[in-house]
Amino acid sequence: MKKISAILILTFLSFGAWAQNLPLTNYGFRLGLTATPTIGWIKPEQGKTNGVSLGFSYGLIGDFNFAPNYSFSTALTVTTVNGKSTEADPLYIKSLDNAANPNIPVAYDLKYRIQYLELPLTIKLKTIKADGKRYYGQFGLSNSFMLSAKQDAVSGSTKLENVNISDYTKFYRAGLVIGGGGEFDISGNTSIVAGLTFNNGFTNITTDKNRNVKNYYLALNFGVFF
Secondary structure, X not given: OHHHHHHHHHHHHHHHHHHHOOOOOOOOEEEEEEEEEEEEEEEEOOEEEOOOEEEEEEEEEEEEEEEOXXXXXXXXXXXXXXXXXXXXXXXXXXXXXXXXXXXXOOEEEEEEEEEEEEOOEEXXXXXXXXXXXXXXXXXXXXXXXXXXXXXXEEEOOEEEEEEEOHHHEOOEEEEEEEEEEEEEEEEOOEEEEEEEEEXXXXXXXXXXXXXXXXXXXXXXXXXXXX
């Protein structure tokens, strides 16, 4: 996992340095930092959603500006996606020695806490800058690589806390990203970015072939470009 993280970080920074030095690039590359609260939820096909949970995302952001109003936008962030659901017989609970009769389904209230390394690939469509302000819409693909996955499970007198479910959670998660926001100049090349994005997961996050569970989140984006 550490090797994967190091490779992605080096790739991201190398691409940024390469883009800055391109002789034909008139619009530049911008690198920044982001710290973003998230609001996540779980949607199982065999079960129900039990509300939303707060999470957090932080890391690097980058815009490769290839035209006055268009940018290829990416990031390298550590993102926590939390959520609650009610589902029958999660695979790791069925494998426990003290599990109830395996022939009788048992519903559990579950709380997911999954941390990903994210590398989104998106396009930004920007308005013309006026008075140091411009606005943008954003659309693209989210690529998420699991760093850790934990879960709480409650059913009657059974209460499991902080169970490691990494072996029962898929390593890769894909999603669609759509959002928008604004960029506001402070001084020189420094600007603040604020916006809202919806990350629509479309791959099953569990390895259990009998269950199909997807997670989603809203991100309240805050960042600083330098």
